[in-house]
Amino acid sequence: MTMPRTPQRIALAQALEQTPQFRSAQQLHAHLLQEGHEVSLATVYRHLNALAEAGALETRNLSGGETRYRQCRSSGTHHHLVCRDCGETTDVADTSVEQWVQRVGDRHHFTDIRYALELSGLCAGCQHAPTG
Structure with missing residues (x-):
């Protein structure tokens, strides 16, 4: 549509x-x-x-x-590193995760594996923000 x-x-x-x-x-x-x-x-x-x-x-x-x-800022496979406080999001491209997923799928005879990976932490601004 x-x-x-x-x-x-x-x-x-x-x-x-x-x-x-x-x-x-x-x-x-x-x-x-x-x-x-x-x-x-x-x-x-x-x-x-x-x-x-x-x-x-x-x-x-x-x-x-x-x-x-x-809107996605990166093309290709990537993951996100997200600040738990302010929501700042950084795209992270790292093929080691995809390689691990492929090895696990191969080992267990699976194909077309889908997954979601999101890492969270505190961005530099929130690390130094005053608490209160």
Whole structure:
């Protein structure tokens, strides 16, 4: 299904291009409203889900059930290192994980193995941020 290029969809695509961080539908909706775009939260969800299903967006599912979205900044296989405090996300390309997955699959006679790997920690800014 091809979705029309409406002003709302164009504005959402621009908002996604402007941030390297994963953002929730609510955050993106608030940003669009602040920028003067008339768009409903339901429209934002619908477009985000369509873009994610088409492979145009990466998604993260947080422990509370919220999904966050962003455009991928790297091509090819990569993983994410995510700050637990601020959400800063760094793409990490390392073939050793893929090699290990392939060896495990071969050893157990599996093919077409899919997996998700996300590392979390504290970014340099949050390590030095005052607590309070």
